[in-house]
Amino acid sequence: xxxxxxxxxxxxxxxxxxxxxxxxxxxxxxxxxxxxxxxxxxxxxxxxxxxxxxxxxxxxxxxxxxxxxxxxxxxxxxxxxxxxxxxxxxxxxxxxxxxxxxxxxxxxxxxxxxxxxxxxxx
Numbered sequence: 262x263x264x265x266x267x268x269x270x271x272x273x274x275x276x277x278x279x280x281x282x283x284x285x286x287x288x289x290x291x292x293x294x295x296x297x298x299x300x301x302x303x304x305x306x307x308x309x310x311x312x313x314x315x316x317x318x319x320x321x322x323x324x325x326x327x328x329x330x331x332x333x334x335x336x337x338x339x340x341x342x343x344x345x346x347x348x349x350x351x352x353x354x355x356x357x358x359x360x361x362x363x364x365x366x367x368x369x370x371x372x373x374x375x376x377x378x379x380x381x382x383x
Contacts, residue, residue, distance in 0.1 A: 286375065289368035296360045303354035310347035317343060 317340040324333035 283375070285371045286368060289364045289371060292364045293361055293368070296357045296364065300354055300357040300361065303350050303357060306350040307347060307354065310343055310350060313343045314340060314347065 317336050321333050321336045321340065324330075324336060
């Protein structure tokens, strides 16, 4: 009876582990999709921020040329805000790229584990 209980527990444990591997693969694929979407949005924001920075610098030069120091000061504040936003977006893009690399590595390992599990029924 004890042997049967141990065998039953071992089989139940194996049955529980197999779906987890499949769930890991699904989760990794979903994470990759979400991170790619986030990375795409971050890159779009980066392009927009760079365009804003170019525009702010152009307006500062124009304001200084025309002697509008108050307007130039306002544009300088806007420029600093856009530069901070650019830095934040670049940091987010690096994080998303790192997450994609890690998720791809996890996915590869999960597929390898799943393949080994199919070969080895023990």
